[in-house]
Amino acid sequence: MKYQSQKVAYWFFALSMLLLALQLIYGFIMGFAHMGYDVLHDFIPFNTARAVHTNLLVVWLLSGFMGAAYYIIPEEAQHELVSVKLAYIQLITLALVGVVAIVGFHFNYWEGRKFLEIPRPLDYLVVVNVLTFLGIIIATLYKGKQRTTTSLVLTMGLLFAALLYLPGMIWFDNQTMDSFFRWWVVHLWVEGVWELIMGGILAFLLIKITGVDREVIEKWLYVIVGLTFISGILGTGHHYYYIGAGKVWLIVGGVFSALEPLAFLAMALFTVSMYRKGEKKHPNKMALNWTLGTAIVSFVGAGLLGLAHTLPSVNMYTHGTLVTAMHGHLAFWGAYAMIVFAIIVYAMPNMTGRKFYDSNRGQLAFWLSNIGMVGMTVAFGVAGVAQVYMERIMGLEFGVVQDEIKVHFLILVLCATMFTVGIALFMYEFIKYGRPTDEALEIEQ
Amino acid sequence: MLSKSQARTFFLGGTVVSFGVFLWLTWTTIAKEVPKNTHSENLTEEVIRGKVLWEENNCMGCHTIMGEGAYYAPELTKVVERRGEGYIKAALMTTEPWSPRGRKMVAYGFSNAEADDLVVFFEWVGKVDLNGFPAKTEYETKKASNK
Ligand code: HEM
Ligand code: HEM
Ligand SMILES: [Fe+2]
Numbered sequence: 001m002k003y004q005s006q007k008v009a010y011w012f013f014a015l016s017m018l019l020l021a022l023q024l025i026y027g028f029i030m031g032f033a034h035m036g037y038d039v040l041h042d043f044i045p046f047n048t049a050r051a052v053h054t055n056l057l058v059v060w061l062l063s064g065f066m067g068a069a070y071y072i073i074p075e076e077a078q079h080e081l082v083s084v085k086l087a088y089i090q091l092i093t094l095a096l097v098g099v100v101a102i103v104g105f106h107f108n109y110w111e112g113r114k115f116l117e118i119p120r121p122l123d124y125l126v127v128v129n130v131l132t133f134l135g136i137i138i139a140t141l142y143k144g145k146q147r148t149t150t151s152l153v154l155t156m157g158l159l160f161a162a163l164l165y166l167p168g169m170i171w172f173d174n175q176t177m178d179s180f181f182r183w184w185v186v187h188l189w190v191e192g193v194w195e196l197i198m199g200g201i202l203a204f205l206l207i208k209i210t211g212v213d214r215e216v217i218e219k220w221l222y223v224i225v226g227l228t229f230i231s232g233i234l235g236t237g238h239h240y241y242y243i244g245a246g247k248v249w250l251i252v253g254g255v256f257s258a259l260e261p262l263a264f265l266a267m268a269l270f271t272v273s274m275y276r277k278g279e280k281k282h283p284n285k286m287a288l289n290w291t292l293g294t295a296i297v298s299f300v301g302a303g304l305l306g307l308a309h310t311l312p313s314v315n316m317y318t319h320g321t322l323v324t325a326m327h328g329h330l331a332f333w334g335a336y337a338m339i340v341f342a343i344i345v346y347a348m349p350n351m352t353g354r355k356f357y358d359s360n361r362g363q364l365a366f367w368l369s370n371i372g373m374v375g376m377t378v379a380f381g382v383a384g385v386a387q388v389y390m391e392r393i394m395g396l397e398f399g400v401v402q403d404e405i406k407v408h409f410l411i412l413v414l415c416a417t418m419f420t421v422g423i424a425l426f427m428y429e430f431i432k433y434g435r436p437t438d439e440a441l442e443i444e445q
Numbered sequence: 446m447l448s449k450s451q452a453r454t455f456f457l458g459g460t461v462v463s464f465g466v467f468l469w470l471t472w473t474t475i476a477k478e479v480p481k482n483t484h485s486e487n488l489t490e491e492v493i494r495g496k497v498l499w500e501e502n503n504c505m506g507c508h509t510i511m512g513e514g515a516y517y518a519p520e521l522t523k524v525v526e527r528r529g530e531g532y533i534k535a536a537l538m539t540t541e542p543w544s545p546r547g548r549k550m551v552a553y554g555f556s557n558a559e560a561d562d563l564v565v566f567f568e569w570v571g572k573v574d575l576n577g578f579p580a581k582t583e584y585e586t587k588k589a590s591n592k
Contacts, residue, residue, distance in 0.1 A: 033517065041549040046517045047506020112503030114514055149449075173493045175570060176483045177475065179513060215449060222452035230459040233467045242578035243511045246478030248470065250576065316580050320512030320520060395584025398519040399546040 001350045003074040005081035007436040010351055011091050012067030013344045017427050019060035019098065020337075024420055026053040031416060034402075034409040044106065051105045051117040057332065058115070059098045064340030065197050066094075066133055069154060071347050072204050073137055076151035077144025082136055090132045097125045113178065115186050116168045123169050130162045149218035150207070153225060154200025160193040176244040183239045190331070191232040191260060191302075196225050198298070198339045202271065205291045205346055210278025217274060224266045231259035238310050242319055250312045257310045261303030264335075271295035285358040287346035289366050294338035297370065301330025301377070317392045322384035322405075330377040341426065352433045353440030365425035372419025376412055383408035482574040495566025498559055507550070510570060512578060518548060522579065525567045533567065534560040 029049040074081055101118045110117040137155055141147055168185035172178040203221045207214050237253020305327040309318040349355045383405040390401040505514035510521050540554035
């Protein structure tokens with residue numbers, strides 16, 4: 001760590017870990033409900049569990065991205081954050097808004113719009129919070145000694161993510177219009193601007209870990225984010241096939257969304273080749289694992305499993321089935337959860353001064369969580385394909401089919417248990433590092 | 446070899462062009478396609494009240510509509526066609542716990558008027574032109590050819 005203010009990142013990472021733990025509990029509630037054990041129904045009905053599960057996911061990822069930015073921007077700009085106090089206020093208000101939203105979901109206080117369940121009044125608080133965050137980041141960049149491509153791409157991703165939250169706040173009478181603009185948030189986030197955030201963090205990690213020349217890494221970063229936007233913006237059309245938005249999207253969405261995996265493929269090839277090329281071998285092995293891991297798993301989960309159901313002829317049958325949940329899990333895990341883990345594992349030794357670069361526990365956390373998640377993906381996938389054949393092709397009733405595929409949720413819960421053990425080990429390591437300290441400052445000559 | 450500034454031009458140029466085309470397509474969609482495909486002239490007050498109830502209770506947290514939502518309970522786009530009004534209203538108005546095949550639905554106990562609004566909302570949704578979604582199943586196709 002080179003700047004004192006980078007320590008703020010620690011608390012954002014800690015908040016992330018806490019919310020992730022809660023997210024998993026609600027995941028289990030839903031897994032059991034699908035198996036026929038909806039025992040908490042009277043207190044936590046399925047729709048509550050689901051809203052909590054997905055919103056916690058989004059909030060812990062955002063908290064992780066913010067922590068990443070607070071760590072990366074001072075180092076890239078060579079300037080302390082302009083206000084550490086404001087950053088702490090922003091952290092606490094983020095946590096408060098998150099908690100109020102989650103509690104509200106248990107009392108029917110929500111907007112039933114998938115992924116955007118946070119009610120309108122709280123949306124405004126989210127906006128203020130994110131503006132504060134962006135203010136700190138942009139002011140630091142402005143005052144800093146240099147503005148690197150890495151820091152600009154990261155900041156651009158965060159800024160666009162904030163702007164794209166707004167179309168999700170407009171009220172429409174028409175369900176089709178509502179859905180149309182809901183995708184401006186959900187799709188343009190995960191298949192657009194969040195990839196800039198991921199790319200920015202990835203570039204920073206590669207520069208630090210492999211020691212490859214910044215100019216080379218940043219050149220490819222531009223190519224990757226270029227591919228992302230060229231395919232991903234018009235690729236939004238893959239959500240417009242069957243919601244009443246017209247026929248043109250069958251072609252536009254089909255063609256451009258089929259190109260989206262290219263950006264993830266480029267990210268994977270880029271990461272692996274920079275790793276090969278790098279002469280400096282950084283001692284932080286675990287950070288390298290998670291960095292290579294995120295590049296590869298995101299290509300499989302988002303790129304390949306996304307491609308699997310993105311053509312209109314396939315999506316006609318898989319749209320709104322468990323096949324979607326299969327892809328959703330591995331994509332979010334590979335691209336966004338793992339990049340947050342990577343920056344945490346890289347930053348912790350630097351912030352705390354404890355150099356636990358490679359431990360058995362850390363290795364086990366990596367492998368158990370990844371194998372567990374792949375197992376969950378397979379379970380969702382088998383259930384989803386069976387559902388598609390029985391319900392959408394043969395025409396059996398929904399309930400009959402769900403009874404047939406119950407067993408796959410047993411497998412899901414077993415794999416989720418393995419996954420959770422991996423996450424628990426990761427959190428144990430996180431706690432073992434202890435608090436960040438100024439003694440960890442590396443003063444440059 | 447590609448230089449960094451060429452790479453930047455590729456990114457900026459690609460983004461501007463893609464976003465421009467996207468905005469143009471968005472415009473034609475909301476100006477022409479959506480009113481036509483959704484029969485927006487039929488968006489009565491009842492339909493809108495039904496949509497508000499649909500949102501306030503997060504029905505999408507268990508069901509899908511137009512294929513969007515959760516996977517715990519049935520797809521409802523064509524529910525009026527499939528089940529009829531009586532069945533739907535009974536499910537919405539009951540105050541007794543109801544759990545077909547062990548799947549528990551919240552017993553909302555809606556009033557008759559609220560249940561009517563939701564049914565009208567479903568009727569409106571059922572008539573939207575969804576490019577053929579949900580696809581006809583083998584069972585329906587056979588039934589049709591036996592007639
Ligand atoms: C990291 C990037 C990605 C993440 C986190 C992600 C996540 C998700 C999630 C959560 C959904 C469910 C959304 C909903 O129904 O509300 C979804 C749907 C979908 N995704 Fe992705 N995705 C990613 C990338 C991709 C890519 C690159 C493709 C295509 C090549 C793709 C294709 C699709 C399709 C076609 C659907 C619609 C499924 C349906 O009709 O039910 N995704 N994605
Ligand atoms: C203990 C582990 C987990 C279990 C048992 C679990 C289980 C589930 C279940 C049963 C659903 C609901 C599907 C439905 O609507 O019927 C769901 C939704 C979802 N979960 Fe998880 N989950 C777990 C962990 C995660 C993690 C780690 C992530 C992200 C990295 C995640 C992301 C999602 C997303 C994005 C959805 C919405 C998917 C969609 O609508 O297509 N889950 N989860
Ligand atoms: Fe998408």
